[in-house]
Amino acid sequence: MRRIYLDHGATTPSDPGVIAEMLTYLRESFGNPSSRHTFGREARDAVEKARVRVARGLGADPREIVFTSGGSEANYLALRGVACANRDRGRHLVVSRIEHHSVLDTGRDLEREGFEVSWIPVDGSGLVNPGDVAAALRPATILVSVMLANNEVGTIQPVREIAAHARAAGALVHTDAVQGFGKMPVDVRELGVDLLSISAHKIYGPKGAGAMYLREGTNWRPLNRGGGQERGRRPGTENVAGIVGLGMAVELAAGELEAEAARVGALRERLVEQVLARLPGARLTGHREQRVPHNAHFLIAGAAGFELLAGLDAEGVAVSAASACAAGSGASSHVLQAMGVPDELALGAVRVTLGRGNTTEEVDRFVEVLERLVGEIRSRNAGPKSAQG
Ligand SMILES: Cc1ncc(COP(=O)(O)O)c(C=O)c1O
Numbered sequence: 092m093r094r095i096y097l098d099h100g101a102t103t104p105s106d107p108g109v110i111a112e113m114l115t116y117l118r119e120s121f122g123n124p125s126s127r128h129t130f131g132r133e134a135r136d137a138v139e140k141a142r143v144r145v146a147r148g149l150g151a152d153p154r155e156i157v158f159t160s161g162g163s164e165a166n167y168l169a170l171r172g173v174a175c176a177n178r179d180r181g182r183h184l185v186v187s188r189i190e191h192h193s194v195l196d197t198g199r200d201l202e203r204e205g206f207e208v209s210w211i212p213v214d215g216s217g218l219v220n221p222g223d224v225a226a227a228l229r230p231a232t233i234l235v236s237v238m239l240a241n242n243e244v245g246t247i248q249p250v251r252e253i254a255a256h257a258r259a260a261g262a263l264v265h266t267d268a269v270q271g272f273g274k275m276p277v278d279v280r281e282l283g284v285d286l287l288s289i290s291a292h293k294i295y296g297p298k299g300a301g302a303m304y305l306r307e308g309t310n311w312r313p314l315n316r317g318g319g320q321e322r323g324r325r326p327g328t329e330n331v332a333g334i335v336g337l338g339m340a341v342e343l344a345a346g347e348l349e350a351e352a353a354r355v356g357a358l359r360e361r362l363v364e365q366v367l368a369r370l371p372g373a374r375l376t377g378h379r380e381q382r383v384p385h386n387a388h389f390l391i392a393g394a395a396g397f398e399l400l401a402g403l404d405a406e407g408v409a410v411s412a413a414s415a416c417a418a419g420s421g422a423s424s425h426v427l428q429a430m431g432v433p434d435e436l437a438l439g440a441v442r443v444t445l446g447r448g449n450t451t452e453e454v455d456r457f458v459e460v461l462e463r464l465v466g467e468i469r470s471r472n473a474g475p476k477s478a479q480g
Pocket residue numbers: 100101160161162163164166191193238240241242267269270290291292299300301415416
């Protein structure tokens with residue numbers, strides 16, 4: 092069976108160029124970057140080359156890049172590191188309701204530890220109103236954290252406006268750019284953020300590698316202790332191959348950004364048009380224009396997302412019923428809840444996230460299988476009801 096992967100928001104296949112470069116640092120140049128011999132120096136040089144690549148991809152200085160184990164850790168370090176360093180100045184944070192769990196849960200932990208968090212709502216399209224952030228700011232606000240693009244519905248947030256409000260009030264700004272980076276231009280200075288998170292495996296790099304941008308001079312404290320790596324900001328022997336893979340992935344993403352965004356965006360439009368035309372009772376979730384080009388998220392009345400996911404999977408088509416991170420928890424998505432989607436509708440959520448390898452034929456095949464499955468599920472569900480009635 093020909094398999095079709097439409098779940099690039101969950102993860103992406105590693106680019107062959109990324110893998111080739113990583114292999115060198117697993118096989119031949121396997122040294123510890125802290126070692127003072129040639130093996131070590133080769134590994135150190137590779138880590139620093141990757142740092143330059145990542146910095147260039149973000150419009151940052153290489154000294155402002157801290158390598159992490161991925162987006163979750165970068166988010167955790169950003170929130171908690173700012174909270175620890177600034178607790179004597181203030182104990183108030185402003186965080187949107189639709190953040191990734193690594194931000195939400197860290198915020199909730201901080202609340203239990205005596206910090207206060209203002210949880211900012213979103214509108215029906217998943218958009219944060221910068222005015223709501225401005226209204227929540229206080230003299231005690233130390234950090235504002237609003238994601239660049241949402242992982243479920245793809246809505247792009249007005250981070251620049253939000254950051255301007257926050258900075259004017261003396262607060263630091265973090266954005267989780269895991270889903271936006273590589274899909275849209277990202278420049279830390281233009282956004283006006285102090286901290287930003289990215290992850291390699293969403294941009295055709297390896298899993299378990301990511302980075303936190305930490306603006307030079309930001310009042311932040313490291314959380315891990317025990318070594319001087321990453322200038323003491325994230326101790327531990329570096330994941331050299333992962334870091335090399337991240338650097339390469341960032342460089343490749345930058346080179347193809349514009350062309351790929353246009354190609355994938357056109358495919359997404361085709362997919363959305365077909366689904367809406369052929370499936371009565373389906374609606375597109377999230378913002379119509381202000382969304383990352385690869386994301387299409389639907390609510391399909393009368394069919395549960397998990398049933399559709401299983402049916403599509405049986406036909407070799409991979410999509411997501413919620414974001415991969417929330418999937419399996421059984422709970423209705425906090426993002427859809429925040430957008431005001433009723434639980435019974437949220438049940439029919441299907442997220443399609445396109446990527447490099449996808450073609451028109453694959454999109455058409457997806458729509459064809461989806462249409463058939465929805466028809467089958469709806470008639471199955473209608474059966475017993477009409478018998479009762
Ligand atoms: C918006 C967002 N932030 C953070 C993460 C976590 O990144 P990682 O898997 O690298 O820990 C994800 C992953 O799904 C995400 O979508």
